């Protein structure tokens with residue numbers, strides 16, 4: 001190592017709203033020696049990613065926050081300077097997670113060795129790394145794009161979205177991007193090969209989506225939530241799939257955005273799926289058999305709220321919408337000779 005001084009960027013304060021440069025502090029510290037099984041790396045590239053905004057806050061999240069005064073976290077592509085691990089030698093290029101610093105020490109087993117002849121080493125922070133893998137699995141596993149379908153991708157020119165849209169094209173889909181400038185949209189269409197791209201800053205999302213997706217939307221690869229998701233939902237097709245990958249529209253928000261916060265869905269990998277009972281008409285017998293038997297065996301309980309007389313029907317319906325019914329509300333219109 002040329003000198004034994006490290007440069008580190010620490011989290012100095014927790015931002016309110018948009019982070020400011022004054023939330024970070026650059027310090028010089030001595031480079032630490034690698035211990036048993038550890039490797040000392042010189043950082044060549046540091047990845048900057050949207051999730052870092054979450055790490056700067058101490059509100060509850062799927063990951064623990066960076067402590068104030070600690071080095072900011074982040075993926076890095078580095079060159080090994082000194083190795084105490086048998087699988088790495090000085091000079092090797094590695095993908096590691098040393099954070100915002102010029103030198104880092106990490107455990108050998110956490111490193112991925114990179115072959116500079118295979119791809120530029122920096123790609124390991126993007127298309128062949130975490131963002132690319134996000135695009136690949138979220139699209140293919142959750143989106144399940146079928147040839148001929150329409151796939152909309154937000155943050156389409158970015159690390160994740162650019163890969164998701166291109167894979168959608170490889171699968172024979174129509175790919176429609178949403179991005180934040182004309183230059184980005186041009187790139188998305190002309191370079192990446194998307195079929196269309198909507199400028200979310202200048203175009204009306206609903207009408208632009210309608211024009212770009214004449215057959216509706218089958219897959220929405222959601223990197224943003226917020227207004228783009230809202231507009232997309234108005235135009236989804238029967239059986240559409242929506243991988244909820246990121247909610248960047250709310251990462252800087254000081255207060256909860258209007259409507260439900262979808263973050264728990266992402267964090268818990270929860271499934272929301274629409275339901276219409278009519279789809280199950282063919283399976284009615286299955287249902288009637290099971291439920292009749294469970295009733296007969298006393299395994300199901302059932303309560304009716306019986307209103308007497310047709311003339312009271314309107315009043316009862318109004319009451320149901322106010323929670324006044326207790327049990328299944330029915331109107332007894334005339335005598336029941338069986339009871």
Ligand code: NAP
Pocket residue numbers: 049050051130131134154155156157158159160161178179180181184200223224226244245246247248249250
């Ligand atoms: P990126 O797209 O390279 O950069 C972020 C982009 O987000 C910006 O360039 C901007 O693009 C867009 N954006 C920023 N503020 C926005 C807003 N208020 N409304 C709409 N769009 C906004 O970043 P990335 O690394 O590929 O990440 C994209 C998304 O994937 C993020 O939400 C990230 O958290 C998520 N992600 C999730 C996982 C996971 O495991 N769930 C893994 C990786 C990434 P435009 O201005 O062009 O729209």
Ligand code: FER
Pocket residue numbers: 049050051245246247266
């Ligand atoms: C993101 C990057 C990574 C993100 C989530 C992750 C919601 C999660 C990674 C993991 O824990 O597997 O931008 O945003």
